[in-house]
Amino acid sequence: MTVYALRVWLPDRPGALGQVASRIGAVRGDVVGIEILERGPSQVIDEVLVELPDDAVVQLLLAEVSQVDGVAVEDVRPVENGRADGGTLALEAAVRLANLASNHRLDALCGEVLRLTGGDWVVAVHLDRAEPLVQLGDTPDIGWLIAFLAGSSHLGTDHDAANGPAELAWLHLGRARVAVAVERRNWAFRARERQHLAALGQLVDVLGPLG
16 A cells, blocks of 8 residues: 555535545545645645555546546655654654754754655755855755845745745744755645744744754
8 A cells, every 4th residue: 555645726615625535435545634735715725645555546546536626636746654744743843853952953953844845955044144054955056045035034934935936935043043945846835834844943943042
């Protein structure tokens, strides 16, 4: 059995999710988790964890789900069997961070952000000194990133999607004057994910100096 994360756009009407679940059952799939990632005026973006009996039925699954009126598939990808929802993963990350010594906390935060998001790279920068503190993955031009993060420091999470690239998410540690950015190419960040990242940043910030 393989578990897939199926990210779908649903019309915000009663029964839409049930119709999707019925289509999943039609290909012998089993829904093992659901998380609402974003809600708009007429649509909802859900991530549905689906256990499939065979990898060969993935395309059949997509075809079935796409037949539901008003439903569009944004992404599908295999995930670890038994993977928890994003909120639980963020809470587990928070516990690990809270139990670390201050001088290890920023490096650990960047690692947790990368794991939580499935990102391609993560960078932590000091805003006042305009220098990178942590870099993981194939990072972009650091000068551009520092300028972007400095300019975004006045924005809250509610503004992230509207004022920056959809594949880029960031969080600020206001007391430490540190910002952390993560990119996930070809896979947009949604409101709930940005809220999880912001909460991790707030936790690390209130835990005190980074050492």
